[in-house]
Amino acid sequence: MSPLLRPLLCTFKLQILYNCFLGLISHFLKKIVLKQPGALQAKPGESVQLKCAVEGFTPSSYWMAWIRQAPGKSLEWLIYYASPGNEYYNSGIKGRFIPSKDSANFYMQMNDLRADDTAVYYCARDTASETNYKAAQEHSGLHNSVTTHT
Structure with a gap:
């Protein structure tokens, strides 16, 4: 290989690595x-x-998914949802908590609140698309705190 082409080839390889790195970073961010x-x-x-x-x-x-953590308790899975009819509920909330989503948001309508619904609520996304069922998930790291009191 010509000594003049070696730096060019090295630069090209670095550019490919840089582009791959940027692609990975943007995926994980x-x-x-x-x-x-x-x-x-x-x-x-x-x-x-x-x-x-x-x-x-x-x-x-x-x-x-929606997950919650009540004061002094461990995390509790509530809803795993893809679309109407394609959903799984914790038996303690089925019928009271109703999930829905659109192209930019994931919602949970919480009806007939009880004192034991006081918790920090997290939303999470499966790392696979709706058509690919993998168990790994990403959580938001951000949350809602819901308090019920008389």
């Missing part, structure tokens, strides 16, 4: 962003809606 007031308050029997606004992907194309 796509995060779920939960845009909601830091805390919501409601009385028992009332309703609230949580909204998980996302960036970097379309929620209607992915399985999404």
Whole structure:
């Protein structure tokens, strides 16, 4: 190989590596962003809606989940949702908590709130699309806090 071509080839390889690196970084920097007031308050029997606004992907194309953590308790899975009729619920909330999503948001309508619904709520996205069922998930790192009191 000509000594004049060696730096050019090296530069080309570095450019490919750089482009691959940028592609990986942009993939992993796509995060779920939960845009909601830091805390919501409601009385028992009332309703609230949580909204998980996302960036970097379309929620209607992915399985999404709502998870909560009550004070002093471990995480509790609530809903795993792809589309109407393609959903899984924790038996303790089925019928009271209703998920929905559109091209930019994932929602949870919480009806007939009870004192034991007081918790920090997280939205999560499966790392696979709706048509590919993998178990690994990404969580938002951001949350809603819902408090019910009389």
